[in-house]
Amino acid sequence: MGKVVNLNQYRKQRSQKEREENASENRIKFGRTKKERMLLQLETQRSRADLDNKLLTDKSSTDDAPDTE
Template sequence: MSTVTNLNRFRKEKARAERRAEADGNAVKFGRTKAQKALEEAQTARARATLDAHRRDTPE
């Protein structure tokens, strides 16, 4: 006699695996570490400060 299989369990496991694979793909595509975000923010702030320091004020 064969054992009873719960098809819902297999369906849910397959859905979880698909979501996990999609999440991994998004992490590779969009994910950045906290350190990378902080570095980029610091570089942007430094570039903005450099541009502001070299700005010429027009006499009015």
């Protein structure tokens, strides 16, 4: 007589294998190295600091300004 196969286990194994393959493809497609993430973060911080330095007035001083109505 042939070997009895539990179909639920087979389906779960097949599903797990498909998810692992999909995850592997996504890591290659969308993944970034730590160096790339750090460079992006540093670049973002620099651009924010640059914009903050170009403000004409502080945010706190606009609250104290008299209404011109």
